[in-house]
Amino acid sequence: MQAVQTRRTHEGADCEGASCKLFELAKSAEVKPAEVRIIADPPPLDPSSDDPAEDMPLYQARRKIYPQRVHGTYRRIKWAVLFVTLGIYYLTPFLRWDRGPNAPDQAVLIDLPHRRFYFFFLEIWPQEVYYLTGLLILAAITLFLMNAIAGRIWCGYLCPQTVWTDLFQTIERWCEGDRREHILREQRGWTAERVARLASKHFLWLMVAWWTGGAWVLYFADAPTLVGDLATLRAPFVAYLWIGILTLTTYTFAGHMREQVCLYMCPWPRIQAALTDEHALNVTYRYDRGEPRASVKKAAALLKQGLPAGDCIDCLQCVHVCPTGVDIRGGANLGCIQCGLCIDACDAVMAKIGRPARLIAYDTDLNIHNRELGKPSVYRIVRTRTVLYAALIAVVSLVMFTALIMREAQSISVIHDRNPVYVRLSDGAVRNGYLIRIINKRNERRQFQLSLSGLSGSIIDVVPPREDGRLIVEVGPDQTREVRVLVTDYALAPPPTSPVTFHLYDSQTGERAAASDHFRAPGG
Ligand code: SF4
Numbered sequence: 001m002q003a004v005q006t007r008r009t010h011e012g013a014d015c016e017g018a019s020c021k022l023f024e025l026a027k028s029a030e031v032k033p034a035e036v037r038i039i040a041d042p043p044p045l046d047p048s049s050d051d052p053a054e055d056m057p058l059y060q061a062r063r064k065i066y067p068q069r070v071h072g073t074y075r076r077i078k079w080a081v082l083f084v085t086l087g088i089y090y091l092t093p094f095l096r097w098d099r100g101p102n103a104p105d106q107a108v109l110i111d112l113p114h115r116r117f118y119f120f121f122l123e124i125w126p127q128e129v130y131y132l133t134g135l136l137i138l139a140a141i142t143l144f145l146m147n148a149i150a151g152r153i154w155c156g157y158l159c160p161q162t163v164w165t166d167l168f169q170t171i172e173r174w175c176e177g178d179r180r181e182h183i184l185r186e187q188r189g190w191t192a193e194r195v196a197r198l199a200s201k202h203f204l205w206l207m208v209a210w211w212t213g214g215a216w217v218l219y220f221a222d223a224p225t226l227v228g229d230l231a232t233l234r235a236p237f238v239a240y241l242w243i244g245i246l247t248l249t250t251y252t253f254a255g256h257m258r259e260q261v262c263l264y265m266c267p268w269p270r271i272q273a274a275l276t277d278e279h280a281l282n283v284t285y286r287y288d289r290g291e292p293r294a295s296v297k298k299a300a301a302l303l304k305q306g307l308p309a310g311d312c313i314d315c316l317q318c319v320h321v322c323p324t325g326v327d328i329r330g331g332a333n334l335g336c337i338q339c340g341l342c343i344d345a346c347d348a349v350m351a352k353i354g355r356p357a358r359l360i361a362y363d364t365d366l367n368i369h370n371r372e373l374g375k376p377s378v379y380r381i382v383r384t385r386t387v388l389y390a391a392l393i394a395v396v397s398l399v400m401f402t403a404l405i406m407r408e409a410q411s412i413s414v415i416h417d418r419n420p421v422y423v424r425l426s427d428g429a430v431r432n433g434y435l436i437r438i439i440n441k442r443n444e445r446r447q448f449q450l451s452l453s454g455l456s457g458s459i460i461d462v463v464p465p466r467e468d469g470r471l472i473v474e475v476g477p478d479q480t481r482e483v484r485v486l487v488t489d490y491a492l493a494p495p496p497t498s499p500v501t502f503h504l505y506d507s508q509t510g511e512r513a514a515a516s517d518h519f520r521a522p523g524g
């Protein structure tokens with residue numbers, strides 16, 4: 001069973017914080033008993049009956065939202081997260097990290113021409129893309145854990161769409177005023193002042209969007225150099241193209257589409273709904289305490305008559321501050337990004353009328369149900385799924401850390417010639433050709449000794465042959481080198497296929513690497 005209250009829309013109302021006229025009105029209004037419907041099992045479908053959905057339009061026009069400014073704990077948390085995340089995004093390309101003379105000194109760099117990803121002390125080669133896979137797995141499990149503990153924390157505080165939309169809405173309030181002022185200006189129609197305010201808003205939005213696109217391309221080249229090149233129009237065209245694309249997408253998504261991205265484009269709300277359970281904390285209207293809602297005056301009258309009255313005074317402040325226009329009093333909602341701003345708004349109202357805070361709070365429907373039955377609230381953060389997610393995070397982190405500290409500074413791979421697979425020489429010996437790829441991950445030139453095992457009575461030659469006849473391959477700093485080798489087996493009747501292993505040895509450091517393949521002979 002779930003109690004559901006009727007909703008009221010209130011766009012265009014005359015509101016300003018907890019002390020708005022509406023608030024005063026709500027206190028003195030006539031008692032309007034809240035309608036509480038109990039949802040029972042739905043009746044069976046009757047195919048002969050008219051389906052009301054058939055009469056519904058297929059397209060619902062967007063209802064413009066004017067989120068009202070709010071102060072409080074969750075707003076402060078959101079400010080802190082906004083400054084930290086945007087600061088990281090915009091400033092990271094300018095951080096330096098000394099990797100020696102032969103490597104770039106940008107701390108975080110995606111070096112596409114050389115196919116490298118630098119992250120402080122880490123240098124990821126294309127062959128090591130599994131680190132990226134590991135990071136994505138870690139990110140996904142962390143998201144599941146966050147969801148199991150407190151619902152859509154990611155959506156409400158950390159998602160780039162939320163952060164940039166929050167920033168754009170703040171700029172909108174600077175330029176066009178808070179909710180009431182903004183609505184009144186729009187109702188008055190076009191004036192020179194409104195045009196000027198709108199122009200300044202869109203100019204600032206475009207500036208932020210441009211900085212966002214500009215910061216993104218700085219991750220792909222040396223940031224200070226690229227900034228200079230961009231300013232003097234000497235940067236590559238692709239840099240300008242990406243700045244343009246990201247400026248446009250940021251301006252559109254954060255400025256114009258806002259909650260539409262969360263409601264219609266993002267898959268996470270649907271996935272999240274399937275991953276949650278009854279113990280996950282969510283921003284919840286405590287209807288056990290709030291209903292039946294009534295103005296302060298009428299609630300007092302009701303109580304005097306021995307009738308029930310809840311703490312909600314139906315002031316709609318929680319709806320007005322909501323960036324997605326949701327009335328949280330209607331229960332769990334796909335549009336609710338769990339930002340907690342309605343908690344701040346309602347707390348301010350409760351403080352004003354001298355009632356306890358947290359009529360809206362991080363809570364669970366299960367607790368509400370418990371309280372209605374006279375049972376205590378239960379908060380279970382440690383439970384099977386949270387322990388499982390935490391354990392998975394620990395295991396994946398451990399595997400990645402182990403792989404990281406055990407990664408080798410050199411590697412070798414072998415490709416056998418395909419055509420011909422082998423050659424019979426005039427003296428009866430059999431020869432196979434291979435392409436050996438040697439990777440030196442150090443920022444210094446190294447010499448590797450190449451050898452072969454698995455075939456007795458064979459010789460290995462580097463092509464073209466070296467004058468001193470030694471099988472030493474020199475590889476430059478942070479480079480890959482390919483060498484062609486010929487292996488000749490002088491055995492009288494070699495088996496059709498024999499496993500062989502190529503060995504790489506750095507005599508300076510004693511480090512080794514090996515790669516296996518096969519030696520082919522007639523009869524295979
Ligand atoms: S829940 Fe709080 S903020 Fe929302 S209408 Fe009721 S009293 Fe007002």
Ligand code: SF4
Nearest residue numbers: 322336337339340342
């Ligand atoms: S209902 Fe509350 S928590 Fe949900 S999005 Fe709106 S303000 Fe944020």
